[in-house]
Amino acid sequence: xxxxxxxxxxxxxxxxxxxxxxxxxxxxxxxxxxxxxxxxxxxxxxxxxxxxxxxxxxxxxxxxxxxxxxxxxxxxxxxxxxxxxxxxxxxxxxxxxxxxxxxxxxxxxxxxxxxxxxxxxxxxxxxxxxxxxxxxxxxxxxxxxxxxxxxxxxxxxxxxxxxxxxxxxxxxxxxxxxxxxxxxxxxxxxxxxxxxxxxxxxxxxxxxxxxxxxxxxxxxxxxxxxxxxxxxxxxxxxxxxxxxxxxxxxx
Amino acid sequence: xxxxxxxxxxxxxxxxxxxxxxxxxxxxxxxxxxxxxxxxxxxxxxxxxxxxxxxxxxxxxxxxxxxxxxxxxxxxxxxxxxxxxxxxxxxxxxxxxxxxxxxxxxxxxxxxxxxxxxxxxxxxxxxxxxxxxxxxxxxxxxxxxxxxxxxxxxxxxxxxxxxxxxxxxxxxxxxxxxxxxxxxxxxxxxxxxxxxxxxxxxxxxxxxx
Numbered sequence: 001x002x003x004x005x006x007x008x009x010x011x012x013x014x015x016x017x018x019x020x021x022x023x024x025x026x027x028x029x030x031x032x033x034x035x036x037x038x039x040x041x042x043x044x045x046x047x048x049x050x051x052x053x054x055x056x057x058x059x060x061x062x063x064x065x066x067x068x069x070x071x072x073x074x075x076x077x078x079x080x081x082x083x084x085x086x087x088x089x090x091x092x093x094x095x096x097x098x099x100x101x102x103x104x105x106x107x108x109x110x111x112x113x114x115x116x117x118x119x120x121x122x123x124x125x126x127x128x129x130x131x132x133x134x135x136x137x138x139x140x141x142x143x144x145x146x147x148x149x150x151x152x153x154x155x156x157x158x159x160x161x162x163x164x165x166x167x168x169x170x171x172x173x174x175x176x177x178x179x180x181x182x183x184x185x186x187x188x189x190x191x192x193x194x195x196x197x198x199x200x201x202x203x204x205x206x207x208x209x210x211x212x213x214x215x216x217x218x219x220x221x222x223x224x225x226x227x228x229x230x231x232x233x234x235x236x237x238x239x240x241x242x243x244x245x246x247x248x249x250x251x
Numbered sequence: 252x253x254x255x256x257x258x259x260x261x262x263x264x265x266x267x268x269x270x271x272x273x274x275x276x277x278x279x280x281x282x283x284x285x286x287x288x289x290x291x292x293x294x295x296x297x298x299x300x301x302x303x304x305x306x307x308x309x310x311x312x313x314x315x316x317x318x319x320x321x322x323x324x325x326x327x328x329x330x331x332x333x334x335x336x337x338x339x340x341x342x343x344x345x346x347x348x349x350x351x352x353x354x355x356x357x358x359x360x361x362x363x364x365x366x367x368x369x370x371x372x373x374x375x376x377x378x379x380x381x382x383x384x385x386x387x388x389x390x391x392x393x394x395x396x397x398x399x400x401x402x403x404x405x406x407x408x409x410x411x412x413x414x415x416x417x418x419x420x421x422x423x424x425x426x427x428x429x430x431x432x433x434x435x436x437x438x439x440x441x442x443x444x445x446x447x448x449x450x451x452x453x454x455x456x457x458x459x460x
């Protein structure tokens with residue numbers, strides 16, 4: 001064994017002075033432990049990733065369809081001091097109508113509860129041309145046909161309701177707008193695999209972190225001295241020799 | 252008569268002896284070796300680390316390099332060097348600490364240039380004997396006739412409790428067993444030795460697989 005003098009110069013503590021940092025792990029020591037226990041970390045990573053993927057695999061496959069509703073100011077409507085209602089308020093007003101969701105679900109042929117229908121629905125306001133606003137109606141269904149039908153049904157019922165409210169005169173303001181389905185939803189294609197990606201990524205990151213923690217926690221209790229370098233990094237003093245096991249036990 | 256394993260230990264040309272030769276070479280590379288480092292206390296992190304074997308092996312390697320070496324068994328509660336070498340323990344360290352004759356005369360030559368001094372008769376108070384100035388003077392007297400003195404002493408926690416053993420000699424060599432000593436224990440002992448301002452020359456990793 002060659003004794004590396006550079007290790008002595010770097011590691012040997014100054015005699016007569018107590019270095020308060022000795023009782024703490026250095027980044028270099030942690031990295032050395034992680035490198036030594038690569039297999040343990042890899043195993044933990046695999047286990048954690050497998051556990052993280054299970055919810056993704058068990059998750060129900062869903063298809064998302066999107067229809068677009070265009071809302072524009074009523075033509076020829078000239079405000080005689082009456083204010084135009086913003087689209088957010090229109091959406092809120094329509095969605096708060098208890099009958100609206102029921103009508104949309106019924107028209108879509110939804111067999112489940114209205115609350116479940118509402119949970120799968122995701123109406124997103126978006127900006128359109130000048131003076132126009134749009135509503136992106138997204139629905140996540142178990143099948144492509146279900147998603148398409150539900151998105152279109154909601155879009156149609158929404159447009160009908162906006163037009164209906166426009167014909168009715170509201171107290172405190174006038175809904176000076178008309179709505180129409182700008183684009184109907186079509187049967188979406190399934191996108192397999194994309195849904196699992198976040199689970200895999202999260203599992204890998206969590207697995208590496210958990211494996212590293214386990215490696216660092218197990219290291220002090222270890223009796224696996226892997227040679228001179230390992231001993232020097234652990235003890236931070238020069239290791240002058242490594243003697244193989246040969247002698248009978250000394251009591 | 253020492254058994255075959257001990258003979259292999261004392262033979263620098265053996266498969267085991269070459270490792271001790273490396274240890275001796277690394278020790279000789281120390282700048283203070285020979286002048287400021289003439290006596291070395293060899294202690295283990297816990298019982299069974301192989302301090303006595305390391306003392307004999309290192310002593311034999313240094314002797315083979317031409318140095319006149321003495322190995323002194325200071326384990327007064329568990330003398331073992333004489334047993335390992337198959338020699339009696341009627342006289343030794345405790346006999347020579349009285350100052351009547353040099354300690355050199357109470358040992359036996361195991362190989363050319365290698366003197367081993369057993370403990371001798373065990374006194375009623377071993378701890379007090381190891382903390383006495385007579386003991387220190389006797390070992391220092393050995394340095395006049397020998398180039399290097401190795402002291403096989405009790406484990407490090409007891410070494411720390413003895414100011415004489417830990418500071419009256421030129422340095423301390425800690426022995427750690429690769430298969431028995433946990434890293435946590437070894438790290439703690441090393442930290443304790445350094446914290447006590449002991450001149451920790453280095454560590455020997457014994458029992459590597």
